Amino acid sequence: MIVAEFVDLRSDTVTRPTAGMREAMATAEVGDDVYGEDPTVNALEAEVAALFGHEAALFAPSGSMANQIALQLVVPPGQELLCDADAHVVTYEIGAAAAYGGISSRTWPAVGADIDPDVVAAMIRPDGYFAVPTRAIAVEQTHNRGGGGVIPLATLRQLREIADDAQLALHCDGARIWHAHVADGVPLIEYGRLFDTMSVCLSKGLGAPVGSLVVGSAEKIERARLIRKRMGGGMRQAGILAAAGRYALAHHVDRLAEDHAKAARLAEAIAPFGVLASAVRTNLVPLDLTKSAFDAHALAAAARAEGVLISVLGPRTARLVTHMDVTDAAIDRATHALTKIFRS
Ligand SMILES: Cc1ncc(COP(=O)(O)O)c(C=O)c1O
Numbered sequence: 001m002i003v004a005e006f007v008d009l010r011s012d013t014v015t016r017p018t019a020g021m022r023e024a025m026a027t028a029e030v031g032d033d034v035y036g037e038d039p040t041v042n043a044l045e046a047e048v049a050a051l052f053g054h055e056a057a058l059f060a061p062s063g064s065m066a067n068q069i070a071l072q073l074v075v076p077p078g079q080e081l082l083c084d085a086d087a088h089v090v091t092y093e094i095g096a097a098a099a100y101g102g103i104s105s106r107t108w109p110a111v112g113a114d115i116d117p118d119v120v121a122a123m124i125r126p127d128g129y130f131a132v133p134t135r136a137i138a139v140e141q142t143h144n145r146g147g148g149g150v151i152p153l154a155t156l157r158q159l160r161e162i163a164d165d166a167q168l169a170l171h172c173d174g175a176r177i178w179h180a181h182v183a184d185g186v187p188l189i190e191y192g193r194l195f196d197t198m199s200v201c202l203s204k205g206l207g208a209p210v211g212s213l214v215v216g217s218a219e220k221i222e223r224a225r226l227i228r229k230r231m232g233g234g235m236r237q238a239g240i241l242a243a244a245g246r247y248a249l250a251h252h253v254d255r256l257a258e259d260h261a262k263a264a265r266l267a268e269a270i271a272p273f274g275v276l277a278s279a280v281r282t283n284l285v286p287l288d289l290t291k292s293a294f295d296a297h298a299l300a301a302a303a304r305a306e307g308v309l310i311s312v313l314g315p316r317t318a319r320l321v322t323h324m325d326v327t328d329a330a331i332d333r334a335t336h337a338l339t340k341i342f343r344s
Contacts, residue, residue, distance in 0.1 A: 006304075007330040007337075009266075010311045012176075012205040012259070012283060012323035021207065021247045028243035032236050033059070034229070040239030044246050048200065048213045049221075051249075052192025056221035057213045059242055061233050063088075063175045066199035066212035067138075068096045069227045073197055073220050074136040074169035077102030082123050083138040086110035086145035088173055100231065104132050112146020112278065115139065117158040124166045136169040137162070141191070142176040142183075145313065147277055148263070148284030150180045153190065160194045169196040175204050175212070179282040182256040196220075205256055205283060206248035207324050211241050252324065259283040262322040262331045269335035273342040277317070285320040292316075292342070299341065306337035 008014050017025065031037035041059050049057040060066040067089050075081050081097060083089055085107040089097060097103040108119050120137060127133045137159060143149045163170040172195040174180075181188050192198065198215040202208035214224050228234060235241070260282050267280040270287070277288035287310075289296055296312040303310050311319045322331070 006307055006309050007326060007334045008309045009320040009322065009326065009334060010309050012321050013203055015205075015207045015323050015325045017209055017244055018207065020251065021244050024243045024247040025240050028239045030237040030239035033238045034234040034236060038237065038239040038242065040246065041242040044242040045213065047246065047249065049215060051188045052198060052200075052215050053189040054192055054198075054215045055218040057215045058221050058224045058228060059235075059238060059245075060199075060212050060214060060228055061210060061235065063173075063199055063201040063204070063212040064093045064096065065228070065231060065233050066201075066214045067171075067173050068093060068100060069214050069224050069231070069233075070171050070197035070199050070216070071097050071103055071136070071138070072101040072227050073214075073216065073224055074171060075101065075103045076135065078104065078132070079135045080104045080106055080125065080132045081136050081138055082106055082108065082120060082134055084108050084110055084112075084115070084140070086112065086143070087138060087140050088144055088175070089138055089140075091145065106134075110145065112143045113141075113149030113151040114146075115151060115155055115159070117155060117162055120159060121162045121166075124162075124168065126166075134166070134168060136171055136196075138171040138173060140173040140175075141180045142282050142284070144175070144284070147286030147319075148176070148179065148280065148282035149278065150183050150281050153184065153186050156191070156194050171195060172198045174198045175201040176282065178253050179205060179256055179260070182254065183260060183282050202245035202248050205259060205323055206245075206252045208244040208248040209241070211245045255324065256283065259322040259324065259326075262326060262328070263320070265331055266320055266322065266335060266338075269339055270342070275342070283322045285322075287318040287320070289316040289318060294341070302341045303337060306341065308334045308337045
């Protein structure tokens with residue numbers, strides 16, 4: 001069991017709803033969302049669609065389901081998705097694209113947010129009976145395994161052009177699109193303009209207990225509603241959850257800058273030990289332990305003994321994540337603990 005004294009830097013999904021958010025949830029107007037009758041869900045969907053300049057959005061129970069609904073919208077069974085080898089959709093979604101959508105995935109080498117559009121363009125396979133035709137490209141903004149890196153707007157625009165030329169869809173796993181927006185100052189609507197489909201999460205950094213949305217055209221979201229139901233994601237009085245999401249959007253987006261600053265402080269403390277995997281742009285601090293005396297499990301155990309929880313991503317890869325439940329004092333404790341461990 002995780003006790004309250006731990007500084008929990010494993011993920012930005014560990015946040016608990018604030019008093020204000022709980023109040024919003026408790027007083028939410030609700031209805032049966034499978035009948036389309038939950039006013040709070042409907043309001044959230046309209047709000048998120050408008051934020052990204054799209055016609056419609058659909059509330060889903062998780063980021064994984066939102067991604068997979070979107071992929072099924074843009075890639076027919078037996079056809080192909082291109083994404084990077086570290087993408088959440090092919091790393092952490094338990095083969096869902098193949099298992100549920102019959103989607104074939106092909107990946108470019110893991111480079112996080114540093115995508116070379118020419119590499120992607122060269123992978124595209126045309127229609128024909130002899131090869132699997134490419135139907136969509138997916139990117140992740142910000143990039144989770146890519147250490148919270150932000151794909152530059154110019155790169156995304158190039159990918160849009162490539163997708164248009166080849167008549168492909170462009171999907172964004174925007175679980176942390178809010179972090180990119182705050183880090184790079186790119187308006188959400190500017191991001192929205194570039195993608196055919198997006199998934200965006202309310203529970204990663206924004207502090208909602210649950211919930212993601214698929215964003216797209218009215219026609220796509222109509223189809224998405226059916227796919228969600230087929231996947232068992234139709235929820236009833238989901239307005240209680242949507243209210244948390246609406247509260248998060250109203251109160252917790254701009255404050256992400258504080259989480260980014262906390263991550264920068266952690267990174268600064270760790271920098272002398274040569275384990276930072278890349279420049280820290282947002283709320284994720286990726287650690288490359290290949291040259292460290294600690295492997296990832298040993299570091300996590302040592303940190304735990306000092307009251308700090310971190311994530312193990314691979315034998316010599318670990319990650320620290322800042323979020324709204326980590327105070328400045330907690331960051332002080334964590335930097336002190338990690339400095340002590342790396343010096344030992
Ligand atoms: C980039 C990214 N996409 C999608 C997801 C999936 O979200 P969920 O855990 O809600 O399924 C995550 C989860 O951390 C994520 O980091």
